[in-house]
Amino acid sequence: MEQEVKTFQGGAHIPHYKSYTEDKPIEKMAAPSEVIIPLHQTSGAPCKPVVKEGDKVKIGEKIGDSDEFFSAPVHASISGTVKAVEPRMTYTGKEDECVVIEADDSSQEFEMKQVRDPDTVSVEDYRKCVREGGVAGMGGAALPTHVQTSPRQPVDTLLLNGAECEPFLTCDHRLMLEKAEELVKGAELKMKSIGARRTLFGIEVNKPDAIDAVKEQIKGRDDMEVVPLAVKYPQGFKSHLIKAATGRDVPRGARSAELGCIVRNVGTTVAAYEATVYDKPLIERIVTVSGPKVGKPGNYVIRIGTPLYHIVEQCEITDLEGCKIVLGGPMTGLAQSDLNASVVKSSTGVIVLPPEMVRDTMEYMDCVRCGKCVDHCPMFLYPSEISIYAESEMYEEANEWNILDCIECGICSYVCPSYRPIVHMIQRVSPEVEKLQKR
Amino acid sequence: MTRLISTPGPHLKAEETVSRAMLDVVLALVPVSAMAVYFFGLYALFTIGVCLITAVITELVFRKAMGKAPSIKDCSAILTGLLVALCFPATVVWWKAALATFVAVGIVKELMGGLGWNLFNPALLGRVSVILLPSLFGWLNVQLDGLQPHLGTVDITTQATPLALLHTGEVPFSLGQLIVGFEGGAMGEVSPLLLLIGAAYLLYKKHIDWRIPVSIIATVFVLSLLVGANPLHYVLIGGIFLGAFFMATDWVTSPMTDKGKLIFGVAIGVLIVVFRSIGPVEGVAFSILIMNAFVPLINKWTRRPSFSDPRPAPASAGKEVSG
Numbered sequence: 196m197e198q199e200v201k202t203f204q205g206g207a208h209i210p211h212y213k214s215y216t217e218d219k220p221i222e223k224m225a226a227p228s229e230v231i232i233p234l235h236q237t238s239g240a241p242c243k244p245v246v247k248e249g250d251k252v253k254i255g256e257k258i259g260d261s262d263e264f265f266s267a268p269v270h271a272s273i274s275g276t277v278k279a280v281e282p283r284m285t286y287t288g289k290e291d292e293c294v295v296i297e298a299d300d301s302s303q304e305f306e307m308k309q310v311r312d313p314d315t316v317s318v319e320d321y322r323k324c325v326r327e328g329g330v331a332g333m334g335g336a337a338l339p340t341h342v343q344t345s346p347r348q349p350v351d352t353l354l355l356n357g358a359e360c361e362p363f364l365t366c367d368h369r370l371m372l373e374k375a376e377e378l379v380k381g382a383e384l385k386m387k388s389i390g391a392r393r394t395l396f397g398i399e400v401n402k403p404d405a406i407d408a409v410k411e412q413i414k415g416r417d418d419m420e421v422v423p424l425a426v427k428y429p430q431g432f433k434s435h436l437i438k439a440a441t442g443r444d445v446p447r448g449a450r451s452a453e454l455g456c457i458v459r460n461v462g463t464t465v466a467a468y469e470a471t472v473y474d475k476p477l478i479e480r481i482v483t484v485s486g487p488k489v490g491k492p493g494n495y496v497i498r499i500g501t502p503l504y505h506i507v508e509q510c511e512i513t514d515l516e517g518c519k520i521v522l523g524g525p526m527t528g529l530a531q532s533d534l535n536a537s538v539v540k541s542s543t544g545v546i547v548l549p550p551e552m553v554r555d556t557m558e559y560m561d562c563v564r565c566g567k568c569v570d571h572c573p574m575f576l577y578p579s580e581i582s583i584y585a586e587s588e589m590y591e592e593a594n595e596w597n598i599l600d601c602i603e604c605g606i607c608s609y610v611c612p613s614y615r616p617i618v619h620m621i622q623r624v625s626p627e628v629e630k631l632q633k634r
Numbered sequence: 635m636t637r638l639i640s641t642p643g644p645h646l647k648a649e650e651t652v653s654r655a656m657l658d659v660v661l662a663l664v665p666v667s668a669m670a671v672y673f674f675g676l677y678a679l680f681t682i683g684v685c686l687i688t689a690v691i692t693e694l695v696f697r698k699a700m701g702k703a704p705s706i707k708d709c710s711a712i713l714t715g716l717l718v719a720l721c722f723p724a725t726v727v728w729w730k731a732a733l734a735t736f737v738a739v740g741i742v743k744e745l746m747g748g749l750g751w752n753l754f755n756p757a758l759l760g761r762v763s764v765i766l767l768p769s770l771f772g773w774l775n776v777q778l779d780g781l782q783p784h785l786g787t788v789d790i791t792t793q794a795t796p797l798a799l800l801h802t803g804e805v806p807f808s809l810g811q812l813i814v815g816f817e818g819g820a821m822g823e824v825s826p827l828l829l830l831i832g833a834a835y836l837l838y839k840k841h842i843d844w845r846i847p848v849s850i851i852a853t854v855f856v857l858s859l860l861v862g863a864n865p866l867h868y869v870l871i872g873g874i875f876l877g878a879f880f881m882a883t884d885w886v887t888s889p890m891t892d893k894g895k896l897i898f899g900v901a902i903g904v905l906i907v908v909f910r911s912i913g914p915v916e917g918v919a920f921s922i923l924i925m926n927a928f929v930p931l932i933n934k935w936t937r938r939p940s941f942s943d944p945r946p947a948p949a950s951a952g953k954e955v956s957g
Contacts, residue, residue: 205941209646288640362646434941447942515636525645532640546645553639554647560708561750563652566890574941579890600942605644612652613750619642 202425203435205573207606209428215485216365219493224509226303230272230500233285234292236539237331237339239265250277254305255476258294267339268329272478272498275299284533286522307473313380318388321471328470329477334460337541344388352456353391357398358431361524364544366481367461369494371405374465375412381468389457394419397440401426429604433458484510486547497538504534506545517550526605560613568607574600578607578617585620590628598628655841656709662832669828670821674724676785682719684728688735689715696744710749714738717757720822727782734760754926755887758919805867812870822876833879845895847878853903861911877918887926894936901925
């Protein structure tokens with residue numbers, strides 16, 4: 196029997212360009228000669244360095260931590276010598292405190308030795324391992340994961356996010372296909388820790404092999420289920436995943452735990468599993484390196500802190516003139532201007548867009564009120580109106596049109612025939628509107 | 635040093651642009667324009683040419699006067715020029731067509747702030763503006779009499795007033811002619827079939843939505859039965875197809891939501907029948923223009939709640955969640 200495919204209202208079908216890498220098995224990328232690890236990679240408080248210049252560090256050793264609850268520690272992703280602790284250009288496009296480590300000639304492989312039994316490990320140990328392992332949201336949000344391991348409200352559903360709705364990205368696809376066993380075991384640990392009674396795997400139907408792999412792994416269980424999702428952007432955004440998979444409304448300001456579910460990226464789930472069973476901190480992740488001009492596109496295991504120039508070299512990207520290098524997905528990721536910027540915990544992809552695919556930088560026009568952004572907005576907003584108010588800095592009016600509900604998926608800018616950078620305008624004025632609202 | 639582009643996201647863009655959409659509408663109007671040329675020969679070509687040239691020059695001059703860069707590239711002037719031309723009979727005196735185009739592009743569009751800011755459909759308001767000035771044209775027609783070129787003979791009798799014929803109920807065309815093509819009225823009214831083909835292209839390209847044209851035509855069809863007319867004659871003769879598919883669907887001057895589009899279309903349909911019932915005047919242009927003025931209000935009435943707004947809970951809610 197065909198299972199019902201679920202989805203939400205609005206959104207858009209965007210060409211998904213996944214064929215470059217969807218059939219490429221996960222592959223380890225050679226270690227770079229140095230890594231540049233930002234001390235602030237997750238939402239919440241930045242870490243303070245616990246190493247100094249000249250220190251010898253081993254792979255997996257903690258190099259930064261914070262006393263704040265809302266923070267996740269960072270670890271050395273290679274063994275070597277700390278070359279510097281100083282501000283460097285990061286993925287955000289700004290300089291920020293980083294630990295630079297120069298590799299030595301040791302093996303550079305983290306030893307995967309089982310230290311805990313996943314079937315018997317206690318919930319307390321699991322929570323501690325997730326915290327100490329620096330596990331954070333790997334789907335893009337970069338929320339420290341341990342803050343979500345002990346919800347105050349009862350939570351009935353763990354919602355695993357394998358939607359991967361952004362074009363090009365296939366890292367979660369390959370992970371579900373190749374690491375389904377770890378994924379399901381990780382889900383079990385997480386379910387125990389939050390007290391959920393069921394797990395739903397939300398996967399877009401353009402990944403039938405991943406759906407089959409997960410189904411095979413959960414065969415015979417009545418507490419886990421795959422929810423096939425329509426291929427539509429932004430299906431993988433938390434609010435829309437909840438709505439599609441559980442049918443629950445997501446009111447303004449509600450945290451997902453208050454709706455009885457916790458949403459977790461599939462990659463994060465496996466990272467939390469490895470942190471618990473092998474004491475392996477989050478020092479590397481699967482990154483999709485893709486684009487029509489990439490010589491060797493693929494799904495690579497890349498160390499946190501690996502500079503872009505190393506990836507460009509390893510993947511044989513030869514001509515970058517006029518290209519855009521995006522860290523993350525092409526809809527919400529950040530374009531990089533400096534190849535010294537490095538991969539962080541939330542970097543789902545390194546996408547190289549050739550000049551002919553780069554969104555034209557031509558001057559945009561006035562809104563022609565075609566209503567396409569209104570048709571497609573998954574939040575049912577009026578991006579056209581909001582953009583006009585944002586442009587004229589009319590914050591009160593923008594607020595009245597619910598600018599703060601925007602999830603910044605970027606569909607409005609994508610569909611706008613006047614080329615208006617709507618989501619960028621919204622991002623620019625939202626802080627001002629927030630101030631106004633607090634007053 | 636390699637040049638990397640680092641503008642803000644999203645980094646992909648749908649292919650559609652304003653100029654591409656405008657060009658598509660022009661393209662969609664080519665079949666009916668060709669039919670007009672077939673019927674009216676050089677007169678049709680001449681009038682279309684006058685309107686296109688006037689539109690482009692007017693836009694250029696007004697933008698220059700307001701210190702704005704030229705915007706010929708967005709193709710909206712070309713489209714407006716063509717639409718104004720199609721609202722006239724082919725043998726219209728050229729100064730009338732030119733003045734209507736001037737009003738459409740210069741006053742209704744550019745002076746209101748340019749494309750996107752006009753409240754009224756430029757082509758239609760331009761077209762009706764010259765109806766409001768009969769004494770001016772009485773005078774102009776005398777002054778400029780020798781300047782109207784003679785470009786062959788056109789059978790003026792059948793072309794004159796098909797709407798008047800509709801009023802008397804004696805339509806000298808077969809149903810087939812009415813659908814495929816007949817020499818009557820304005821150039822854009824000669825072939826509902828070719829307009830429909832153009833509209834199908836625009837629907838396929840998703841430049842227009844079915845709701846506005848379908849609600850207009852359906853409303854007129856149903857109401858024409860009430861006023862005792864032949865509904866097929868009623869919708870096929872006159873400017874209903876041109877208005878419903880190419881004027882009322884104008885992005886700038888139509889509502890944004892689906893519900894709003896239906897309200898807009900039905901109201902236009904009602905007004906058309908009211909105008910036509912009052913007398914032998916074509917009410918399509920006035921109906922659309924009147925409803926253009928209501929668009930901001932319709933948008934306000936039909937505003938939908940945000941995804942984040944609390945919505946009425948279904949009866950069973952609250953039971954399943956806790957468990």
